[in-house]
Amino acid sequence: MRRCFRIGDSLLRYRPNNGLHQAFRCSFTTTTRSFAAPVLKIQSELEKRISVIPIDRFRNFCIVAHVDHGKSTLSDRLLEITGTIQAGSNKQVLDKLEVERERGITVKAQTCSMIYNYQGEDYLLNLVDTPGHVDFRAEVSRSYASCGGALLLIDASQGVQAQTVANFYLAFSEGLRLVPIINKIDLPSADPPRALEQMQSTFELDPANAVLVSAKTGLNVEAILPQTIEQIPAPTGDSTAPLRLLLIDSWYDNFKGVILLVRIFEGSIRPGETIRSFATNLKYIVGEVGIMYPDQTPLTVLRAGQLGYIYFNPGMKRIRDAKVGDTFTTVGNEKTVQPLPGFEEPKAMVFVAAFPVDQSDYGHLEDSINAIVLNDRSVTVSKESSEALGAGWRLGFLGTLHCSVFEDRLRQEHGASIILTPPTVPFKVIWTTGKETIISNPNEFPDDDRNQKVAELQEPYVSVTIALPEEYIGKVIELCEGNRGVQTKLTFFTATQVVLKYDLPLAQLVDDFFGKLKGATKGYASLDYEDAGFRRSNIQKLQLLVNKVPVDAVSRVVHTSQLDRLGREWVSKFKEHVDRQMFEIVIQAASGRRIVARETIKPFRKDVLQKLHAADVSRRKKLLERQKEGRKKLRAVGNVIIEQKAFQAFLAK
């Protein structure tokens, strides 16, 4: 599970302000003719140069690294060395998504082609930048599948981290040849011998093959490309065979529709051809093919071994139809061509519900959600209606980062006018009939009569890898055990570094586990996780009742051991935010028929006109108007009127 996104109005990819672009812009402001001529020349020269490079001089590779170990910085340096971008003109070409810039993480896999002259011969190098975060494992694995090898990048001051380990195994299982790179050797805290020793002991990689660099200063980076060419095998494939193409990424363009990033395994592809998807069975006419150099640069053909982009004419409308891992072939070859393995539909594992504070904002909020989803094939959206919060949506995400980036975006756009419930996970119910149902909305979770119909309840687990300095081991074990974790492995991979493996309920992970881990280890631990399937569990629905009426949007499914504590927290927190009314209000937390906790709010009368002089007509009108305006933001739960901001405050972390 995991993946991608592109956000709102900034959905369009970032346009690097490199020399080539500058040239385009200058010519464009003078005359159209002077704009077109140099562009065509640049393209045809590039195409001529590429067309004479045989497949055995192609190299497709990616960079395997932990977050922040310097993938994007190193990619920029490699693009500069090969003249693909101008030195210093452009920072982090590959991290194009705005959210990536904001958070300094790579969410979307991007690729970029380079031409490098080595020992008098041109090589076509395709660098695929892979997401560093755990939610996007499917993107990572598709990127790996399109490569022959990888640069295994390690920060010399931090050494091997959890994601280095997890991504190493993924790369290893895809059969990638690994070139060890030790980065950040310029840092005073750099300890290259320790990093080399870890690489050898953890991954059995020979330190003699490692390249020591500083991606930031550029020190020794030029030694990487010859190593890449020597160590990473060229792709294989026959350009004359029927087309077999793997979809590794996609994004939406307002003018061209969905653009697909593809790796050609067999055959070749040209504009005008009709191709068909094995996953959706839909067919499309190819409008343009080309390479990312570093922007989209059209070519007349993409052939076996190459990585590039394609889009259709008429364009593909829905990002959902571009499924990562899907295989395409030319129409007529569907029977002769075998689809490539590894395709799986993305699975939403974290859910939140979103409601407008004021129902008249519904349309506007819907537009924003649709705009974000337009570029994110892995968010699921369904309508939801809550008695307490009105009409809204239930949104499904691949993981916690995926979810929190989407949430940030909605909050940035809608600020105080949106209510988001805390993230929940799906549960599995096995009924006595043998039927199984996955329930992602806690309101649909069976409660009272479950003993009659439910045979078993299950919750999703993840297998978590945590790398940490040995001094924090006690605290981290305590944290994992406190979150219902089951230890599966503990390894010292150096005298001071430990790798802990735990099986943990996903529900605990989404409850800010990473934040707590950072707190417990002063930020020194790193975490990676993967899906470990559903397991039998003792879980129950916890509801909040206001004068005996359940507040539907607040329901949660929790482990029995947490019912009482959470119930008490809920009632006291909700009480803080609900105004007194003319009658007594009883707030309860209940699981089935059992009341777990209770609070009472004493009655009191509120008359907005009581302090006014009878003759003050205009003031009286104004107050009544204001009260009417305020009512729009009120909701009734049973006979109790509650301000939306009470829900907002209650649901906030």
Ligand SMILES: Nc1nc2c(ncn2[C@@H]2O[C@H](COP(=O)(O)OP(=O)(O)OP(=O)(O)O)[C@@H](O)[C@H]2O)c(=O)[nH]1
């Ligand atoms: N001192 C020093 N800093 C570096 C070096 N390489 C990268 N950095 C810094 O390390 C930080 C992370 O670098 P990025 O290139 O964004 O890391 P990344 O691996 O792409 O991160 P993700 O996209 O989140 O996976 C940035 O602040 C860089 O400037 C280096 O060789 N030396």
